[in-house]
Amino acid sequence: MTLLQIASLTKRFGALTALQDVSLATEAGTIHGLIGPNGSGKSTLMKCIVGDVEPTSGEILFEEKPISQQSTTERARRGIGVKFQITSVFETLSVYDNILLAAQSHARLATLALSRSRGALADEIDDLLDQFKLWERRDEQAADLSHGEQQWLEIAMALARRPRLLLLDEPTAGMSLPERAHTGALLRSLISSCAIVIVEHDLSFIRDISDRLTVLDRGRVVKSGTVGEVQDSSEVKEVYLTRV
Numbered sequence: 143m144t145l146l147q148i149a150s151l152t153k154r155f156g157a158l159t160a161l162q163d164v165s166l167a168t169e170a171g172t173i174h175g176l177i178g179p180n181g182s183g184k185s186t187l188m189k190c191i192v193g194d195v196e197p198t199s200g201e202i203l204f205e206e207k208p209i210s211q212q213s214t215t216e217r218a219r220r221g222i223g224v225k226f227q228i229t230s231v232f233e234t235l236s237v238y239d240n241i242l243l244a245a246q247s248h249a250r251l252a253t254l255a256l257s258r259s260r261g262a263l264a265d266e267i268d269d270l271l272d273q274f275k276l277w278e279r280r281d282e283q284a285a286d287l288s289h290g291e292q293q294w295l296e297i298a299m300a301l302a303r304r305p306r307l308l309l310l311d312e313p314t315a316g317m318s319l320p321e322r323a324h325t326g327a328l329l330r331s332l333i334s335s336c337a338i339v340i341v342e343h344d345l346s347f348i349r350d351i352s353d354r355l356t357v358l359d360r361g362r363v364v365k366s367g368t369v370g371e372v373q374d375s376s377e378v379k380e381v382y383l384t385r386v
């Protein structure tokens with residue numbers, strides 16, 4: 143099923159066209175990488191999907207329904223989760239409580255009282271702590287985590303809200319090589335329940351984990367296809383040889 147469809151999206155900031163007629167589709171159960179030189183429009187596209195930036199024209203469909211008129215909160219409720227570059231952890235709270243807060247913000251009161259009891263919620267949080275190698279550090283303040291661990295905590299918080307699509311903007315920035323490798327394996331393990339759209343500057347990382355890649359340059363799609371198709375594209379080579 144096509145989970146996310148972007149159709150002819152354009153965004154202008156005054157005289158500057160950040161996105162021009164951008165179209166792409168992301169299928170359930172896949173990782174879709176967005177790459178391109180600095181200023182090519184990757185973050186603007188992510189912000190349009192989440193609802194932080196209003197497109198000038200075009201449409202965004204999530205699970206085949208238009209969402210462009212919906213608020214960020216409505217989009218989150220429908221299943222779009224986000225981890226952007228700006229850190230969103232509560233530094234003075236424990237690692238555990240950060241995830242608990244995220245999970246509770248998603249669970250409706252009635253659900254909390256019934257099937258998603260405190261016990262069920264605790265099991266989910268324990269699983270996330272384990273997956274993200276944060277179990278040992280669950281009682282420590284989030285401020286005491288390394289940069290890489292804070293990034294994992296933020297992804298875990300986004301997942302606690304049970305998204306069906308997760309948007310990640312440079313999730314491995316500042317991570318060590320082993321941390322990147324663990325992040326890649328983790329992201330691949332998530333996709334049966336949650337598709338991912340990811341922006342990354344680390345080309346080898348994004349090539350290794352993505353099913354499809356879309357390359358942007360100066361707000362336009364240069365190429366969208368499988369990793370092999372994009373790697374073989376002469377237009378893409380030109381962008382990377384002349385502009386990166």
Ligand SMILES: Nc1ncnc2c1ncn2[C@@H]1O[C@H](COP(=O)(O)OP(=O)(O)OP(=O)(O)O)[C@@H](O)[C@H]1O
Nearest residue numbers: 155158159160178179180181182183184185186187
């Ligand atoms: N709020 C804004 N107001 C005006 N111009 C903006 C705004 N946000 C982005 N831009 C411009 O839009 C263009 C695309 O920026 P964007 O941040 O989307 O690119 P990017 O591909 O994510 O870049 P980077 O890889 O450097 O993060 C740039 O020229 C940028 O200066």
